[in-house]
Amino acid sequence: xxxxxxxxxxxxxxxxxxxxxxxxxxxxxxxxxxxxxxxxxxxxxxxxxxxxxxxxxxxxxxxxxxxxxxxxxxxxxxxxxxxxxxxxxxxxxxxxxxxxxxxxxxxxxxxxxxxxxxxxxxx
Numbered sequence: 137x138x139x140x141x142x143x144x145x146x147x148x149x150x151x152x153x154x155x156x157x158x159x160x161x162x163x164x165x166x167x168x169x170x171x172x173x174x175x176x177x178x179x180x181x182x183x184x185x186x187x188x189x190x191x192x193x194x195x196x197x198x199x200x201x202x203x204x205x206x207x208x209x210x211x212x213x214x215x216x217x218x219x220x221x222x223x224x225x226x227x228x229x230x231x232x233x234x235x236x237x238x239x240x241x242x243x244x245x246x247x248x249x250x251x252x253x254x255x256x257x258x259x
Contacts, residue, residue, distance in 0.1 A: 158226055163207055165222045166214050179210040 163180055166172050183206030187199055211219060 159207070159211075161226055162219070162222055163210065165225070166211065166219065169218060169222070171218055172214050176210065176213055179206050179213070182206060 183203045
């Protein structure tokens with residue numbers, strides 16, 4: 137594995153919320169990794185603490201900017217091989233699929249056929 141630092145670029149094929157979810161998962165995995173410097177882990181913790189202290193500037197823009205900057209710097213300052221390892225692990229995760237409880241995706245058989253009567257109440 138090369139030690140060349142590769143920027144963490146979101147995948148264009150997935151949406152904003154999927155990228156945000158993956159970024160949060162990556163940060164949580166890096167926070168739990170013992171190979172990441174404990175002082176570096178203070179960056180995301182500090183951004184969360186900043187979110188709860190009184191604002192320096194009125195409005196949500198400064199909060200969002202500080203949180204984005206803190207998490208971005210955390211990921212960029214972590215060792216690139218560890219970040220790449222966790223990104224590959226996240227890419228291997230297979231996202232779950234939504235299954236309808238009505239069973240529309242199932243082939244009809246004796247077990248999932250319901251025998252019932254139908255009448256129109258408007259007549």
